[in-house]
Amino acid sequence: MATLTSLPLSIQQHIISYLLSTRDVAALSAQCKSLHRLCDMETRHTYHSVKIEPKTGSLDIAFDLLMDILRRPALGHYIRHIEVRAPPPLRLDYTQQDPQRELGEADMRLLRHAVRNAGFEAPELQGRVVNMLLQRMDYGLVHLGIHSRRRMADNVFIPQALAALLVSVSPFLESLAMSPMATHEYSHPGSAPASPKVTYPLDHLLRTVNSDPTRHFPYLQNLRDVYIINNPRLDWEDDRFYIACDLFTPISAVCTLPSIESVRSDVVEEDENGRPGLAPRSSDIANIALHHSSLSASYLASLVCSCRTLKSFAYSVGGRCTNDGGYPAFNPKTLIRALLYHRETLEHLDLDVDSYIYHFDPQIPAADARDAFDSEETMYDDGPDRSVPADFRRQRGALVDFVKLKRLSIGVGLFFYLAWGVDVPTAMERVRDGQRSFSSFLGGEVEYLCLRGYNKGEFPDRDRALADDLGGLRVEGVEKTIPNAENVDDPDGNPHLLWRP
Numbered sequence: 005m006a007t008l009t010s011l012p013l014s015i016q017q018h019i020i021s022y023l024l025s026t027r028d029v030a031a032l033s034a035q036c037k038s039l040h041r042l043c044d045m046e047t048r049h050t051y052h053s054v055k056i057e058p059k060t061g062s063l064d065i066a067f068d069l070l071m072d073i074l075r076r077p078a079l080g081h082y083i084r085h086i087e088v089r090a091p092p093p094l095r096l097d098y099t100q101q102d103p104q105r106e107l108g109e110a111d112m113r114l115l116r117h118a119v120r121n122a123g124f125e126a127p128e129l130q131g132r133v134v135n136m137l138l139q140r141m142d143y144g145l146v147h148l149g150i151h152s153r154r155r156m157a158d159n160v161f162i163p164q165a166l167a168a169l170l171v172s173v174s175p176f177l178e179s180l181a182m183s184p185m186a187t188h189e190y191s192h193p194g195s196a197p198a199s200p201k202v203t204y205p206l207d208h209l210l211r212t213v214n215s216d217p218t219r220h221f222p223y224l225q226n227l228r229d230v231y232i233i234n235n236p237r238l239d240w241e242d243d244r245f246y247i248a249c250d251l252f253t254p255i256s257a258v259c260t261l262p263s264i265e266s267v268r269s270d271v272v273e274e275d276e277n278g279r280p281g282l283a284p285r286s287s288d289i290a291n292i293a294l295h296h297s298s299l300s301a302s303y304l305a306s307l308v309c310s311c312r313t314l315k316s317f318a319y320s321v322g323g324r325c326t327n328d329g330g331y332p333a334f335n336p337k338t339l340i341r342a343l344l345y346h347r348e349t350l351e352h353l354d355l356d357v358d359s360y361i362y363h364f365d366p367q368i369p370a371a372d373a374r375d376a377f378d379s380e381e382t383m384y385d386d387g388p389d390r391s392v393p394a395d396f397r398r399q400r401g402a403l404v405d406f407v408k409l410k411r412l413s414i415g416v417g418l419f420f421y422l423a424w425g426v427d428v429p430t431a432m433e434r435v436r437d438g439q440r441s442f443s444s445f446l447g448g449e450v451e452y453l454c455l456r457g458y459n460k461g462e463f464p465d466r467d468r469a470l471a472d473d474l475g476g477l478r479v480e481g482v483e484k485t486i487p488n489a490e491n492v493d494d495p496d497g498n499p500h501l502l503w504r505p
Contacts, residue, residue: 009036026048026049026052026084030045047079047082048082050082051069051073051079051080051082051083052082052083052084052085053083053084053085053086053087054066054069054083054085054086054087054170055086055087055088055089056087056088056089056090056163056166056167056170057089057163058089058090058141058158058159058160058162058163059141060140060141060142063139063140063141063162063163063166064140066166066167066170067105067137067166069170070118070137070166070169070170070173071107071111071114071115073170073173073174074111074114074115074118074173075111075114077173080170080173080174080175081174081175081176082176083170083173083174083176083177084177084178084179085177085178085179085180085181086167086170086171086174086177086179086180086181087180087181087233088163088164088166088167088180088181088182088183088206089163089183089233089235090159090160090161090162090163090167090183090206091159091160091183091235091236091237092160092183092184092185092237096153096156096157096160097157098132098136098157098158098161099154099157100131100132100135101135101139103135103138103139104138104139104140104141104142105137105138105139105140107138115134115137116130116134118169118172118173119133119134119137119169121172121222122168122169122171122172122209122223123172123208123209123212123213123221124205124208129203132203133165133168133169136161136162136164136165136166136205137162137165137166137169139158139162141155141159141162160204161204161205164185164204164205164206164207165205165206167182167205167206168205168206168208168209169205171206171209171223171224172209172222172223173223174223175223175225175226176226177223177224177226177227178226178227178228178229179228179229179230179231180227180229180230180231180258181230181231181232181233182206182231182232182233182254183232183233183234183235184232184233184234184249184250184251184253184254185204185206185207185253185254185257207257209223209224210224210257210258210261211257213261214256214257214259214260214261217260217261217262224261224262225262225263226262227258227261227263227264228263228264228265228266229265229266229267230254230255230258230264230266230267230268231267231268231269232249232251232254232255232267232268232269233269234249234270234271234272235247244324244325244492244495244499244502245273245324245325245326245327245495246271246272246273246297246298246324246325246326246327247271247272247273248273248274248275248276248278249269249272249273249274249275249278250275250277250278250279251269251272251278251294251307252278252279252280252281252282252306252307253279255267255282255287255289255307255310256279256282258289259282259286259287259288259289259310260286260287260288264288264289265289265290265291266289266290266291266292266293266316267289267291267292267293268292268293268294269293269294269297270294270295270296270297270503270505271296271297271323271324271503272294272297272298272299273297273298273299273326273327274298274299274300274303274332280306280390280391281303281306281307281310281390281391281392282306282307282310282391283310283391284309284310284391284392284393285309285310285311285312285393286310286312287310287311287312288311288312288313289310289311290311290313290314290315290316290349291314291315291316291317292307292308292311292314292318292319293316293317293318293319293354294318294319294320295318295319295320296320296321296322296323296324296489296503297319297321298321298324298326298331298332298360298491299319299332300332300333300334301332301333301334301335301336301338301339302338302390303332303390304319304339304342305338305339305341305342305390305392305396306342306390306391306392308339308342308343308345308346309342309345309391309392309393309396310391311346313346313349314343314345314346314349314350315346315349315350315352316350316351316352317343317350317352317353317354317355318352318353318354318355319354319355319356319357320354320355320356320357320489321356321357321359321360321489321490321491322356322359322488322489322490322491322492322503323489323492323501323502323503324491324492324495324502324503325491325492325493325494325495326491329493331360331491332360334357334360334361336357336361336418336421336422337426340401340421340422340426341396341397341399341426342392342396342399343406344399344400344401344405344426345393345399347401347405347406347407348407348408349408350406350408350409351408351409351410351411351449352409352410352411353406353409353411353412353413353414354411354412354414355413355414355415355418356413356414356415356456356488356489357415357418357489358415358416358417358418358456358457358488359415359488359489359490359491361417361418399426400425400426400427400428401426401428402422402423402424402425402426402428402445403422403423403445403446403447404423404445404446404447405425405447406447407447407449408449409446409447409449409450410449410450410452411450411451411452412446412450412452412453412454413452413453413454413456414454414455414456415455415456415457415488416455416456416457416458416466416481417457420466420469423445443472443475446477450477451477451478452477452478452479452480453477453478453479453480454479454480454481454486455470455479455480455481455482455486456481456486456487456488456489457481457485457486457487457488458470458481458482458485458486459485460482460483460485470482
């Protein structure tokens with residue numbers, strides 16, 4: 005039988021190029037000296053991850069990496085992760101400037117060819133992107149107060165142009181972290197609508213591929229994970245508060261990429277001027293994680309309903325202060341209805357939102373809370389018009405209906421509400437009457453249960469239910485209380501409660 009090392013070097017290199025995991029390549033390189041040289045781990049580490057920020061030093065490093073790859077395209081095969089921090093501008097367009105980089109004729113040909121290959125086909129757009137790539141954001145002694153609008157635009161367009169080109173030459177890119185991208189369709193407060201001619205390079209690249217999933221592009225075929233960086237847009241914004249973010253717009257740019265699996269973000273508050281939702285079953289995203297955020301149930305419902313198949317959903321509040329001292333309306337029935345569309349695929353559910361659901365106050369009996377939610381079904385309309393399926397309000401079910409669920413982390417109030425179910429017979433009453441065991445309402449697949457906010461001895465009904473034989477189920481939060489996440493109402497007095505990335 006032929007061994008890997010007995011094959012021609014070109015074949016060995018071709019095989020190794022299909023190993024997406026750097027750990028797998030490192031393990032292979034340790035097998036013998038010839039494979040160690042072939043794997044070239046030092047070079048792989050250099051190109052594995054690229055970070056781009058609107059700073060001269062960061063731009064220089066990223067540009068040098070880009071030119072190295074254009075001269076030796078195989079180097080682009082090593083890039084697995086790109087992070088680009090380019091906050092959305094207040095509807096400012098890019099103004100072309102004199103180049104701050106000098107390239108030889110051969111390198112300029114490589115750069116222009118790469119811009120065309122990245123999907124910037126119109127000559128005018130090609131010229132704009134090339135001009136962005138040739139900037140270093142080195143303003144010398146220029147008074148930045150006079151040119152602040154120019155710099156605000158440069159902060160976005162120049163990092164995005166570099167990121168777009170690096171993405172286009174990285175065929176095995178797996179993950180992308182990016183700031184949310186504004187479009188001319190939705191305006192932020194205090195800013196004029198942008199011209200439809202405004203094109204953000206990375207946004208253009210992503211949408212070109214996302215809009216035609218049947219066409220095989222030489223890039224973005226292996227991108228699986230997208231993290232939306234939600235940092236303050238402006239220097240004077242306070243990072244102790246939730247940050248308004250239009251999640252739906254960047255998600256709409258990646259939701260049907262060939263290998264897309266997950267989208268994540270943090271400290272998100274709804275942007276009142278953002279896109280109101282996504283069409284039902286329009287997204288191939290299967291894993292969603294939004295932590296330390298402050299969003300309404302209807303907002304989350306639109307996001308959940310947009311997924312064709314959902315395997316993992318995680319949402320938590322807390323760790324930041326709200327801008328107005330309150331929090332969005334949150335009817336758990338709205339979110340549960342959305343999740344029930346995925347009752348046959350959902351494997352991991354993590355919800356830490358009990359502190360936003362005022363009916364879960366310990367002084368309110370569970371049955372009364374359920375009746376209150378039933379009478380407040382219109383809370384599903386707690387924001388702008390959301391995109392949910394026509395049969396949304398006809399969804400019914402309970403925890404047991406999630407037949408694939410393996411891991412459940414949840415607040416104790418929402419846990420019992422979900423066990424009661426939405427528009428189904430009062431299953432928990434049958435548990436109390438001894439007709440069925442409590443564990444039978446978890447479903448046969450559940451392996452792990454984490455309860456937040458449970459205080460043993462506080463409610464006899466809960467104690468009796470949780471005293472049931474749970475078999476081999478791993479349980480946390482019963483013997484030792486795990487607190488529910490909460491907003492930080494006084495960030496000045498309690499800075500230690502603030503979540504920091």
